[in-house]
Amino acid sequence: MQAVILVGGEGTRLRPLTYGTPKPMVPLFGVPFLERTIVRLREAGVNEVILAAGYLPQAIIDHFGDGSTVGLRVTYVLEKAPLGTAGALRNVADRLTGAFFVLNGDVLTSLDLRAMLAYHNDKGGEGVIHAIRVDDPSAFGCLVHDGTGRIARFVEKPPRAEAPTDEINAGTYLLERSVLDRIPSGRAVSIERETFPELLAAGGRLYAYTTDDYWLDVGRPEQYVQAHSDVLDGKLVLPSSHHASSGTVFAVPSPQAPPNLHPPAFVGAGVTIDPSAVVGPYAIVGDGCRIGAGAHVRNSILWDGVAIEAGAQVSDAILASNVTVGKGAIVRAGAVIGHDASIAAGRVLEPQARIAAGD
Numbered sequence: 461m462q463a464v465i466l467v468g469g470e471g472t473r474l475r476p477l478t479y480g481t482p483k484p485m486v487p488l489f490g491v492p493f494l495e496r497t498i499v500r501l502r503e504a505g506v507n508e509v510i511l512a513a514g515y516l517p518q519a520i521i522d523h524f525g526d527g528s529t530v531g532l533r534v535t536y537v538l539e540k541a542p543l544g545t546a547g548a549l550r551n552v553a554d555r556l557t558g559a560f561f562v563l564n565g566d567v568l569t570s571l572d573l574r575a576m577l578a579y580h581n582d583k584g585g586e587g588v589i590h591a592i593r594v595d596d597p598s599a600f601g602c603l604v605h606d607g608t609g610r611i612a613r614f615v616e617k618p619p620r621a622e623a624p625t626d627e628i629n630a631g632t633y634l635l636e637r638s639v640l641d642r643i644p645s646g647r648a649v650s651i652e653r654e655t656f657p658e659l660l661a662a663g664g665r666l667y668a669y670t671t672d673d674y675w676l677d678v679g680r681p682e683q684y685v686q687a688h689s690d691v692l693d694g695k696l697v698l699p700s701s702h703h704a705s706s707g708t709v710f711a712v713p714s715p716q717a718p719p720n721l722h723p724p725a726f727v728g729a730g731v732t733i734d735p736s737a738v739v740g741p742y743a744i745v746g747d748g749c750r751i752g753a754g755a756h757v758r759n760s761i762l763w764d765g766v767a768i769e770a771g772a773q774v775s776d777a778i779l780a781s782n783v784t785v786g787k788g789a790i791v792r793a794g795a796v797i798g799h800d801a802s803i804a805a806g807r808v809l810e811p812q813a814r815i816a817a818g819d
């Protein structure tokens with residue numbers, strides 16, 4: 461079984477995290493998000509993953525290589541210019557041999573892919589779209605289907621009061637190769653706005669596979685933080701990866717945890733925490749971070765090599781690799797700090813601050 465993962469987006473909403481790191485390589489508990497997804501595919505019986513990439517692809521290629529470290533074959537098809545979600549599939553068509561999974565690269569879900577395949581084999585249409593129910597569908601594409609699951613129409617981002625259903629396209633598909641014939645080549649094409657609606661108009665059969673799985677589109681900083689909180693709260697169990705042993709989750713108070721670490725929290729390898737610092741709850745502290753005397757870190761994500769100097773306070777923030785927060789500085793309320801940036805001693809950041817290196 462093959463799977464295509466769409467990883468060509470620029471990830472603008474996660475800037476400045478995505479200036480140097482493509483969104484699929486953004487870490488989730490110290491392991492690239494994409495690795496978590498690929499391991500889940502392997503566990504579902506997928507033996508080849510094709511990455512449709514374009515933005516900062518080398519970081520992805522350097523990490524996964526031929527896929528041997530993640531236990532399946534990984535190949536790459538690079539786009540010179542973004543081809544859109546369907547154009548990217550058309551671009552990999554000659555690699556696909558039969559029915560295949562398609563995943564948006566930024567979806568975190570507990571969806572059972574084997575069950576989805578069984579559902580598709582039972583229905584026998586041209587494809588299946590994973591659907592989930594949300595309270596407010598206005599930011600998503602709604603799927604309207606009949607009692608058999610057959611999709612009648614798509615409604616993109618309806619005003620909340622006019623939404624025809626609470627079931628939305630959750631970004632995982634299982635498609636027959638015949639779908640590829642409907643995608644024009646050589647230009648950007650959207651699968652949600654063009655290919656799927658055109659397929660229905662031509663009498664094709666697409667089915668919704670509606671589940672109540674954990675599901676989160678990790679495209680914005682708030683959702684990225686939520687993904688970590690949800691795992692710490694036990695709402696989602698992540699598949700383990702070959703890197704997973706590099707850090708420890710402390711879900712509850714533990715004799716192994718330093719007394720000044722307040723669970724739930726995650727601590728990577730080689731972390732130093734001063735005995736007078738306070739870390740947690742909901743602190744994700746990547747490999748090699750240093751937390752100085754009297755510093756506080758809570759409800760925040762620190763990538764690798766971050767230094768929090770004495771007396772600094774970090775709350776409700778995301779700090780990318782090798783950020784330094786100077787003595788007594790305050791980083792708070794939705795701040796997102798890019799790689800290698802330094803926050804000067806004593807500086808107090810505005811809520812929602814976005815700081816890149818050199819700012």
Ligand code: GTP
Nearest residue numbers: 467468469470471472473512542543544548565566
């Ligand atoms: P934003 O810029 O923050 O909207 O993020 P994004 O660029 O990732 O766009 P979006 O979240 O809408 O994309 C959903 C998924 O499709 C992500 O996994 C993207 O990497 C992927 N994607 C979007 N456009 C393209 C494209 O043109 N080519 C490929 N290969 N993937 C794409």
